[in-house]
Amino acid sequence: MKEQRLSRRNFLATGARIGMTGLSLSASSLLLQGFDFSDLGSTLQQATKIADSATKSFNAVSKALEDITPEQEYYIGRTIGAIVLSKYKPYEQKAGNSYLNLLGQTLARFSDLPELFDGYHFQILDSTEINAFATPSGLVFVTRGMLHCCAHEDALAAVLAHEIGHVQLKHGLQSIEKDRITKATSILAIEGTKNFAQSDIANLTSTFEDSINDITSTMINNGYSRSFENEADAAAVSLLKRVGYDPAGLIDMLQIMNKQLKPGGLDFAKTHPSPESRIESLEKLVSGAGAQVHQVAQQRRFQTALQGV
Amino acid sequence: MGEQLSVQVRDCQIRTKPSFLGAVIATVHYGDRLSSVQTKDSWLEVSFGGSKQGWIHVSALTDKEITLHPSAQQVNQSASSDELALAGKGFNKQVEEQFRRQNSQINFTWVDKIETYRDSQEEIEKFLKAGELKPAGGAA
Numbered sequence: 205m206k207e208q209r210l211s212r213r214n215f216l217a218t219g220a221r222i223g224m225t226g227l228s229l230s231a232s233s234l235l236l237q238g239f240d241f242s243d244l245g246s247t248l249q250q251a252t253k254i255a256d257s258a259t260k261s262f263n264a265v266s267k268a269l270e271d272i273t274p275e276q277e278y279y280i281g282r283t284i285g286a287i288v289l290s291k292y293k294p295y296e297q298k299a300g301n302s303y304l305n306l307l308g309q310t311l312a313r314f315s316d317l318p319e320l321f322d323g324y325h326f327q328i329l330d331s332t333e334i335n336a337f338a339t340p341s342g343l344v345f346v347t348r349g350m351l352h353c354c355a356h357e358d359a360l361a362a363v364l365a366h367e368i369g370h371v372q373l374k375h376g377l378q379s380i381e382k383d384r385i386t387k388a389t390s391i392l393a394i395e396g397t398k399n400f401a402q403s404d405i406a407n408l409t410s411t412f413e414d415s416i417n418d419i420t421s422t423m424i425n426n427g428y429s430r431s432f433e434n435e436a437d438a439a440a441v442s443l444l445k446r447v448g449y450d451p452a453g454l455i456d457m458l459q460i461m462n463k464q465l466k467p468g469g470l471d472f473a474k475t476h477p478s479p480e481s482r483i484e485s486l487e488k489l490v491s492g493a494g495a496q497v498h499q500v501a502q503q504r505r506f507q508t509a510l511q512g513v
Numbered sequence: 514m515g516e517q518l519s520v521q522v523r524d525c526q527i528r529t530k531p532s533f534l535g536a537v538i539a540t541v542h543y544g545d546r547l548s549s550v551q552t553k554d555s556w557l558e559v560s561f562g563g564s565k566q567g568w569i570h571v572s573a574l575t576d577k578e579i580t581l582h583p584s585a586q587q588v589n590q591s592a593s594s595d596e597l598a599l600a601g602k603g604f605n606k607q608v609e610e611q612f613r614r615q616n617s618q619i620n621f622t623w624v625d626k627i628e629t630y631r632d633s634q635e636e637i638e639k640f641l642k643a644g645e646l647k648p649a650g651g652a653a
Binding site for chain 1: 555632
């Protein structure tokens with residue numbers, strides 16, 4: 205390979221490309237979907253003007269997200285993790301959690317965002333509700349109810365790969381209100397680490413708290429947009445193929461989930477597109493759904509680790 | 514040599530080849546400076562510690578210089594510079610502590626425990642082998 209100087213532009217472009225692997229969306233369309241620019245106007249006559257200001261807004265948002273360093277993501281994510289664990293009890297069974305971490309950390313290493321400030325960590329939640337969450341810092345939570353939707357390792361790998369997809373696509377951070385990110389980063393830009401005045405800390409903590417609320421209300425209460433869920437599914441399919449799992453495992457899991465979800469429930473029924481519609485989108489990406497043969501050693505360790513869960 | 518880059522994660526491994534299946538040569542830490550040699554997909558070959566070379570995943574790096582213990586001058590400079598990042602700026606440990614004082618019902622004990630779950634290179638290789646999984650050349 206030819207020796208190459210990595211310019212800032214190349215470096216950032218590489219980062220953008222990494223974020224997009226497996227998706228047909230461009231970086232700008234992804235971010236534009238995350239933020240509602242419909243208020244920019246709707247007339248074709250103003251197309252040029254709109255395109256210009258959309259570009260400016262996009263640059264501001266993109267710059268703002270870029271300004272949230274992995275270290276800051278880590279502190280945001282720790283707090284969201286603590287909030288999740290104040291709503292759900294952790295399931296304290298060593299075998300199940302060890303297995304979940306081995307599977308999840310293996311997948312994460314081959315994802316488009318393998319390196320986080322403190323790495324990925326996985327935890328089972330003691331709830332029969334069907335749910336899973338991922339913080340921007342890579343803490344991934346899966347309920348017992350969700351595990352009950354997984355009949356084999358390919359299916360569980362698909363659940364974790366979907367959550368890793370949300371992390372690598374920065375869906376959590378994009379739930380923070382646009383103005384807040386801009387405000388936060390403008391405060392952050394002028395603050396150093398030393399000699400924080402008490403008022404600075406109070407300001408930062410208030411912005412921190414608001415940002416956390418934006419993320420948890422989307423992640424836990426309202427759910428991401430349908431397009432974010434489809435993107436996470438697409439990222440999952442790409443990651444599963446890369447590691448050697450059958451991506452049809454995701455469809456198998458959704459079929460079981462479809463039978464077990466209670467209409468009107470506060471879990472996946474509320475926060476995610478219906479399993480049928482996700483299966484419909486996935487079928488374009490996965491061929492031969494449900495026809496896979498599950499590897500014997502995988503099935504044995506899956507059943508042993510999750511026995512009784 | 515090429516561009517100077519900084520490690521933006523707490524710890525990261527440098528490997529013999531551009532893949533997480535490559536053997537670990539060294540561990541680098543937050544703020545360490547590395548010099549790029551060449552890229553391959555999402556991996557960078559870097560030189561470090563004088564004459565050593567190895568591969569690191571691009572997601573561990575930033576092109577900004579990370580200052581762990583900034584001076585007052587650097588704090589001022591960082592406001593107008595895209596090239597300098599201050600470790601611990603903004604949402605940091607101090608902010609978390611303040612948040613915890615104001616929200617004492619939210620308990621961080623389990624988060625601390627979950628963060629200790631780490632699997633070694635050896636355990637992951639064993640897991641892949643036992644499951645007869647053959648990832649395609651490591652991270653793309």
